[in-house]
Every structure is written in structure tokens, then in C-alpha cells.
Amino acid sequence: MIISYIKPEIESYSAAEMLDEFGPCKNQYGEMTLYTTIGNASVNADGYVRQNGSVVTNEFIWVESAPSNTDENARGILGFNISSLVGKTIVSAKLRVYLYSYDDVSNSVIVDHIDFGSSIDAGDYNSVALAGNIGTISNNTVSEWKELNVKDYVQNDLNNGRTSSQYRFKFSSAYVSTARFIDAENTGCQCLRYLPELVVTYQ
Secondary structure: EEEEEEEOOOOOOOHHHHHHHHHHHHHHOEEEOOOOOOOOOOOEEEEEEEEEOOOEEEOEEEEEEEEOHHHHHHHHHHHHHHHHHHHOOOOEEEEEEEEEEEOOOOOOEEEEEEOOOOOOHHHOOOOOOOOEEEEEEEEEEEEEEEEEOOOHHHHHHHHOOOOOEEEEEEEOOOOOOOEOOOOOOOOOOOOOHHHHHEEEOOO
């Protein structure tokens, strides 16, 4: 059993850093096996799309609900290259993102499993999801790691020949709300520990 940490276009952690962050991981024989896999995502693999059609790929993974000015509504987009997992059986998979700011506890950030292709475009704001509302990634204002179990969706991508696993972040309701997650460009933070991750255990 092998643990892979997949991140869009970033440098890998050292083994010591990952052990400090995640704790030791042992395989079924009691021996530690710890590997880092870097996703070969394009520079357009994360960002956000506004309802007015604007696309931003060099800022936060931004989620916004603005009922009085719907052009400002924004949905975050994030994708990971999973080509290194082709032929593998997924045991577990967690989507991990770090919340930078969140201004309204009355709203929750939920996630769709999508396929935006090789780059983000305006249509990804409201494109038909492969699976809608697969879970809540954040429902509080605490700046911390937020996690979501995406095992079934990574396996589904592999089973259907997709070499990327891609997700859309949006608010569950129309309350005025804004949430920002650290993106692959490290916007707003100078610490590599906070970059988005897809943590996969596979056989």
C-alpha cells in the first residue's frame, strides 16, 4: 500500500516535512512507505470563474455569493493530474485545501465533481457536474485545513479513462458570503505547507 500526495504544479515536501504534517504511514507489513507524487497540472488547474464569465487562475480558489450583484458570484475550480494512478485500486482519497478567509458562517462551501478538460473556461461556472454536491468542504470561519473524502470520485475518474480529477467549489445557498482557499500559486501565504493536495492511498 502506497501513499501519494498529489499537488498541482508545486515542489514536493521533504519526507521529514510530510511526517511532521501527516504522521507516520505504515503499510500492511508494518514498514513505512511514504512517497510524494507531483501532479503535472497546467497553470490553469486552479482558480475561479465568475458568473459574468471572467476566469482567474492566478489568485485564490475564490468562492462568492452576491445575491444583489450576481455578476460577482464566483465558483472555485481545482484539478489534479492523476495519471500516475492509472491501473491502481484506490483505497482512500482526500481532497485537502487550506481556508484563508471565510466571512459568513450561515453558508457552507460544497463541492461538485466535474470535468473541465485541459483548462478552465467561462462555461465551468455552471457546467453539468459529473456528480453534484458530493460533500461540504467548509462550514466555519476557522483558517485551517479542510478535507473531503473523494475516494469514489478519483476511482470513477480512473475507471472512465480520465487522467485528471477535478472539482468545483460553490456556496450551498444565496446568502452574501465569500470564502478564499490557498491556491497552487500560494496566494496570500508564504508557506508551501498550505498548498492544495489530493492525498491518495492505493494498492
